[in-house]
Amino acid sequence: MRSGSVDALPRPGQTWAGWRRAAGTLWGVLQHDRFAFAGICIYALFVLIALSGDIFAQLVYGARPALTVGFVAAFFVALIGTSVGIIAGYYGGWLDAVLMRLADVAFGIPYLPFVIVLVAFLGPSLWNIVLTMALLLWKDTARVVRAQVLTLRERGFVEAARVLGSSPRRLMLVHLAPNVLPIALLYGSLAVGWAILTEASVSFLGFGDPARISWGYMLQDAYISQALSGGAYNWFIPPGVCIMLVVMAGYFISRGYEELLFPRLRRR
Amino acid sequence: MARPGPMTRAPAEAAAANGPLVAAEAVQKYFPLRRGLFARRAPGEYLRGVDGVSFAIPRGSSLGIAGESGCGKTTLARLLLRLITPTAGRILFEGVDLSTLDGPALLAFRRRAQLMVQNPYEAINPRFTMEQALAEPLVIHGIGTREDRLDRVIAALAQVNLRPADAFLDKYPHQLSGGQLQRVGLARALMVDPIFLAADEPVSMLDVSVRAGVLNLMKAIARARHLTTMYISHDLSLVRYVCETTMIMYLGTVAELGPTEAVLASPKHPYTQLLLAAAPVPDPGRPLPEITAPEQVPTPIGPGIGCPFQDRCPQVMPVCRTVPPPLVFVGPKHEAACHLYGPH
Amino acid sequence: MLLVLWVVATLLFLIFRLMPGNPLAAYIDPNFTADQQQALIHEFGLDLPLWQQYLIFLRASAAGSMGQSFFYHAPVAQLVWEALPNTLILVLGAVIIAFLIGAPAGAFLAWKRGTAVETAGISLALAVRAAPEFWVGMILLAVFSFSLRWFPTSGTASPGAQYASLWRQLTSPDFLRHLALPLLTLVLYLQGLPLLLMRSNMLDVMEEEFIVMARMKGLPEGRILLRHAARNALLPVVTAFALVVGYSLQGYVVVENVFSWPGLGRLLVKAVAAKDYPLAQGAFLLIAALAIFMNLAADLFYTWLDPRVSYAKR
Amino acid sequence: MALLALEDLRVEYRTARGTSGAVDGVTLEVREGEVLGLVGESGCGKTTLGRAIIRVLPRNARIAGGKIVFDGVDLAALPEAEMNRYRWRSIAMVPQAAMDSLDPVYRLGDQFTEVLTVTGALTRTDARRRSLDLCDLVGLDRRRLVALALRPRLLLADEPVTALDVVVQHRILKMLRTLTAELSLSVILVTHDISVVAQTCDRMAVMYAGNIVETVPTPDVFPRPRHPYTMGLQNSFPNLLAPQETLIPIEGVPPDLLHPPPGCRFAPRCPFAIDRCLVERPALRELEPGRWAACHRAEEAGALRIQSQEAERWRVPVP
Numbered sequence A: 001m002r003s004g005s006v007d008a009l010p011r012p013g014q015t016w017a018g019w020r021r022a023a024g025t026l027w028g029v030l031q032h033d034r035f036a037f038a039g040i041c042i043y044a045l046f047v048l049i050a051l052s053g054d055i056f057a058q059l060v061y062g063a064r065p066a067l068t069v070g071f072v073a074a075f076f077v078a079l080i081g082t083s084v085g086i087i088a089g090y091y092g093g094w095l096d097a098v099l100m101r102l103a104d105v106a107f108g109i110p111y112l113p114f115v116i117v118l119v120a121f122l123g124p125s126l127w128n129i130v131l132t133m134a135l136l137l138w139k140d141t142a143r144v145v146r147a148q149v150l151t152l153r154e155r156g157f158v159e160a161a162r163v164l165g166s167s168p169r170r171l172m173l174v175h176l177a178p179n180v181l182p183i184a185l186l187y188g189s190l191a192v193g194w195a196i197l198t199e200a201s202v203s204f205l206g207f208g209d210p211a212r213i214s215w216g217y218m219l220q221d222a223y224i225s226q227a228l229s230g231g232a233y234n235w236f237i238p239p240g241v242c243i244m245l246v247v248m249a250g251y252f253i254s255r256g257y258e259e260l261l262f263p264r265l266r267r268r
Numbered sequence B: 001m002a003r004p005g006p007m008t009r010a011p012a013e014a015a016a017a018n019g020p021l022v023a024a025e026a027v028q029k030y031f032p033l034r035r036g037l038f039a040r041r042a043p044g045e046y047l048r049g050v051d052g053v054s055f056a057i058p059r060g061s062s063l064g065i066a067g068e069s070g071c072g073k074t075t076l077a078r079l080l081l082r083l084i085t086p087t088a089g090r091i092l093f094e095g096v097d098l099s100t101l102d103g104p105a106l107l108a109f110r111r112r113a114q115l116m117v118q119n120p121y122e123a124i125n126p127r128f129t130m131e132q133a134l135a136e137p138l139v140i141h142g143i144g145t146r147e148d149r150l151d152r153v154i155a156a157l158a159q160v161n162l163r164p165a166d167a168f169l170d171k172y173p174h175q176l177s178g179g180q181l182q183r184v185g186l187a188r189a190l191m192v193d194p195i196f197l198a199a200d201e202p203v204s205m206l207d208v209s210v211r212a213g214v215l216n217l218m219k220a221i222a223r224a225r226h227l228t229t230m231y232i233s234h235d236l237s238l239v240r241y242v243c244e245t246t247m248i249m250y251l252g253t254v255a256e257l258g259p260t261e262a263v264l265a266s267p268k269h270p271y272t273q274l275l276l277a278a279a280p281v282p283d284p285g286r287p288l289p290e291i292t293a294p295e296q297v298p299t300p301i302g303p304g305i306g307c308p309f310q311d312r313c314p315q316v317m318p319v320c321r322t323v324p325p326p327l328v329f330v331g332p333k334h335e336a337a338c339h340l341y342g343p344h
Numbered sequence C: 001m002l003l004v005l006w007v008v009a010t011l012l013f014l015i016f017r018l019m020p021g022n023p024l025a026a027y028i029d030p031n032f033t034a035d036q037q038q039a040l041i042h043e044f045g046l047d048l049p050l051w052q053q054y055l056i057f058l059r060a061s062a063a064g065s066m067g068q069s070f071f072y073h074a075p076v077a078q079l080v081w082e083a084l085p086n087t088l089i090l091v092l093g094a095v096i097i098a099f100l101i102g103a104p105a106g107a108f109l110a111w112k113r114g115t116a117v118e119t120a121g122i123s124l125a126l127a128v129r130a131a132p133e134f135w136v137g138m139i140l141l142a143v144f145s146f147s148l149r150w151f152p153t154s155g156t157a158s159p160g161a162q163y164a165s166l167w168r169q170l171t172s173p174d175f176l177r178h179l180a181l182p183l184l185t186l187v188l189y190l191q192g193l194p195l196l197l198m199r200s201n202m203l204d205v206m207e208e209e210f211i212v213m214a215r216m217k218g219l220p221e222g223r224i225l226l227r228h229a230a231r232n233a234l235l236p237v238v239t240a241f242a243l244v245v246g247y248s249l250q251g252y253v254v255v256e257n258v259f260s261w262p263g264l265g266r267l268l269v270k271a272v273a274a275k276d277y278p279l280a281q282g283a284f285l286l287i288a289a290l291a292i293f294m295n296l297a298a299d300l301f302y303t304w305l306d307p308r309v310s311y312a313k314r
Numbered sequence D: 001m002a003l004l005a006l007e008d009l010r011v012e013y014r015t016a017r018g019t020s021g022a023v024d025g026v027t028l029e030v031r032e033g034e035v036l037g038l039v040g041e042s043g044c045g046k047t048t049l050g051r052a053i054i055r056v057l058p059r060n061a062r063i064a065g066g067k068i069v070f071d072g073v074d075l076a077a078l079p080e081a082e083m084n085r086y087r088w089r090s091i092a093m094v095p096q097a098a099m100d101s102l103d104p105v106y107r108l109g110d111q112f113t114e115v116l117t118v119t120g121a122l123t124r125t126d127a128r129r130r131s132l133d134l135c136d137l138v139g140l141d142r143r144r145l146v147a148l149a150l151r152p153r154l155l156l157a158d159e160p161v162t163a164l165d166v167v168v169q170h171r172i173l174k175m176l177r178t179l180t181a182e183l184s185l186s187v188i189l190v191t192h193d194i195s196v197v198a199q200t201c202d203r204m205a206v207m208y209a210g211n212i213v214e215t216v217p218t219p220d221v222f223p224r225p226r227h228p229y230t231m232g233l234q235n236s237f238p239n240l241l242a243p244q245e246t247l248i249p250i251e252g253v254p255p256d257l258l259h260p261p262p263g264c265r266f267a268p269r270c271p272f273a274i275d276r277c278l279v280e281r282p283a284l285r286e287l288e289p290g291r292w293a294a295c296h297r298a299e300e301a302g303a304l305r306i307q308s309q310e311a312e313r314w315r316v317p318v319p
Helices: A016-032 A036-051 A053-091 A093-108 A111-122 A126-153 A156-163 A168-204 A215-224 A233-261 A263-267 B011-018 B073-080 B103-112 B130-141 B146-159 B178-190 B208-225 B236-242 B260-265 B270-278 C002-018 C034-043 C050-063 C076-111 C116-130 C133-147 C166-171 C173-190 C192-206 C209-216 C221-258 C264-273 C277-305 D046-053 D080-086 D108-118 D124-138 D142-148 D166-183 D194-200 D228-236 D275-279 D298-307
Strands: B022-032 B046-057 B062-066 B088-093 B113-116 B196-200 B228-233 B245-250 B253-259 B328-331 B334-336 D002-015 D018-031 D035-039 D061-070 D091-094 D154-158 D186-191 D203-208 D211-217 D285-288 D291-293
Touching (some): A053 A168, A053 A233, A093 A126, A093 C002, A111 A168, A111 C002, A111 C277, A126 A168, A156 B113, A156 B178, A215 A233, A215 C133, B046 B088, B062 B073, B062 B236, B073 B088, B073 B228, B113 B178, B130 B178, B146 B178, B178 B208, B196 B208, B208 B228, B208 B236, B208 D228, B236 B260, B245 B270, B253 B260, C002 C050, C002 C277, C076 C116, C076 C173, C076 C192, C076 C221, C076 C264, C116 C173, C116 C192, C133 C221, C173 C192, C173 C221, C209 C221, C209 D091, C221 C264, D018 D046, D018 D186, D035 D194, D046 D061, D046 D091, D166 D194, D186 D194, D203 D228, D211 D228, D285 D298
Parallel strands (some): B113 B196, D035 D203, D091 D154
Antiparallel strands (some): B022 B046, B022 B088, B253 B334, D002 D061, D285 D291
16 A cells, blocks of 8 residues: 655755765764664664655554554563462462463464464454464563562561561562562563564564554565565665664663663673 | 550450460471472471471560571471461460461461561562551551551661661661661561560671671560560570570471570580580680581481481480480470480 | 373364354355355364364374365375475574574673674674564565575475485475575574573673682683583573574564475465465464474473483473 | 781772772781681671682772782782692682582582693592592592692682581581691681681681781680770670670671771771771781781770770760
């Protein structure tokens, strides 16, 4: 679906002065930024965008499903994973055994094939993709949170809270949950990347929501329209770069978290 | 510190008011060793944490429990506070069996019995300020109004010599030293006005120079409030400083029990003798003594026949191999579980 | 393990059977009479009660026959067994190469910590890891196949190629040329995990007491790195083998489709697209079995590497 | 003659908040065949000092000055390759966490002989025989004995008995004494437990906040401490044999080594601090032969000792 309204969108200037200014900026980034690489990527992206306004419109439009899926799925993954992890770790016993068996099953189900099958039969909508991801991806968070709860449970302050007569609900909500929150967020931010990649893959394979243009859909469009053989790099490079940058942003956020979480790393 | 009114006691408890505050009757706690989900366990496949322990703590007295790591002293403390329940035997608190407590009765027990944990750096929830940590017991038990809780917290801080109290209210645990945190731990335990306080190695992770401060505070508060205390330590010199009565544990059993001075001055059980001989003393004139006990790693796993100390005992007799020794009196209020003093 | 497989199979059965719409819709010619439709439904056992269908399904799955494909008019078992070797070659080859490249590269980056080489290396590894693998595949296709014409664009063999044996096929230059790009795509996708894991493990292990001890012993630095640090750091990386196998599933389904590689992933996508549920079911079950089996293999390998973990304890 | 002499040794840690002098000008001697007890509380720099001697420090730490003279050679000035010749052959170390100091993926015996063969000192067979000999000598505990495999002349024992039960602790201390006699070994025993030092060591060095505050023969330190910190330690330490009525804590906390006080580092907690203590750092002085202390009022030690028994004096107002 080629949008007709793209001419209204502003185009970056392509004059010689513009190029020089951009090169100067790039050089500055390279010199001062530790992650200059990301800078180059962004720059390359805008150069490519400049080459095709039509694709620019789709790119902007395609960001919405990617980010929606990413954040909504990550939220549910973190929520389910954390709850399961806390409950399994706190109560132990048969409840723990059952929940962890469930996690094993979720682990044994091949993730992307399952999403494809489920989405294909539930109907190709964004929310079905989110649903299937939440159904399968909670397991990693749950395991890590559970392990964390098991060590927290032995800590003095949890023991003391029990001696003070805290109810299980209070123990889990007031004492355990805030202390596993950082690690849940860490896994949540990783899940953002996962969800975006999954949505892109599903769309690329043709099981995406046909009502929405997403980056994955754009790539599929390029692929079946023979963009590869035609050498139309400006058609399929930008969406991929967008996905890559957003996923990388997720990684960097989680790495930043990790450094806050485990200050030991900071010394390196 | 502002105290709530005297607690109302049920008639049954009033009857027990003259008896010991805490009494353990043949308490056992076995932990199953981890096996496969459906595998059957042989009789020896348990870890005998506490293995048939009986004693009583009279009201207002202090009991010290000493022994090597793994002897079951921490398990015993957790049993007395009903963090875990015994495999067999009974624990009576004011004459009431702890395992029968439930709901409101259990909550009432939680106001009477409190704990000081070992590691000061883990004693307070890292996400709580000192004010939150100290107010939590009040919130749980609905003590005081929202307004006067702050006053109570400030009073509690002052009581454990954290002055000026205002300076500590908004601090997080990582901003305090180990000694200060352990004082907060003590203050928190006292917020609900308990009558029984168990302390599990409360100073073992503190620096030598600040240990005395915490110990002195505990002693002073226990005396002022007529607290019944139980103090767990692997360090006999600390037990001697704090406790009137001493109990030596070995592999989940009571080896010796008696007035602290009697136990330390004339130890009767060979294990107590071994501990005392091996303990270092700050006396350069006393070289390291010779020890004749065989080297043997004690293990709490296995069927456990006879005296638990038999493999390391220099005075072992044939009877020790088959019959577990009962506690017998070896002096006034002084008991030892050893066949040397028995009828054999 | 079998339990997991059974749960997966059951889940799958329920999903397919409880879906709205007639699964035969795509297969049944609108011109068929009602009787003909009924006969077909009967042929596929769709008129039986659900529990009977389930029992038949279980028995058939256990026996290895998974019914008849609506779309290909061929036994599902035959179709998936034909696709399996192609997938195995691709996945195993990629996972092994990814580890062989990723782990040493990670150790190298750990050794270079704090330098520009490390920053650049990590950024690059992360970027490749974050890029959607089908997109990487598309770029490779566009550059190396369409523009430079170094590699073929799809399939496993040039038209007309015939081989006397599987081994002949695998070692033929034609096959390897077909394999190169999909393999490279998958390797690029998979290398990130072993690389990053190895690096952070190395950094952790280097702080451990026994490394300090080795220094105190006056052992040469190279020996400390290789014999003590690297071997210990490798252990969790091997555990991650299972994880990587899991990721590879995500990867190969997509990569197979980009390169029209006739493996299980492509078969699954085709079957789902054609609503050919016996085939989709069969392909999915085999993929699941493969994943579970590889997890188990990773476990066993780990046990062999680390004497502290015996399989019984896990 | 001294086997090891530290002269004004300084070790710095670079941290995110600045540079901290964990070891700040330590002067110390270890003689042939003696056991020196290095006593101090957590964070006083005793472990760092031990690791500096063998030059195995964390990445963010470095020797910032001073000398480590071992057998006439300044180790601090040696290149890394040369230093390897001293490690283990001449100076061995028993680290704090003995269990963690073994590589978990190799068998004990292999790790044990590794060092012997890698350094080129012995063949594999000889190495195995040597290890068995040593085990026979003391009859236990291979993993601690790894340290002695090459007959070193100096052993650094970093809290070797901390967290052990008293009976095991006793056995290891006993073994240490036997070994020093039989192998004419010098030992630096790092510990926080004065009692252990009393019964095991010939001399004792007390460390506080990166400084050595007192060095004296062990029999002398208990009746006659010369530094207020040592006096305070004795007051706060329970004695199993002679129960004190009350123990007296040292109030306050050790200084932040990123911003140490300008004068004596103990002054903020010291009941006897005078104005001079707050501005001028006391040097470690030899008061009598073999008896060193870093205190401006060391000459008055006799009088201070008596006052130090009064609990009230130690109640320093909290700043």
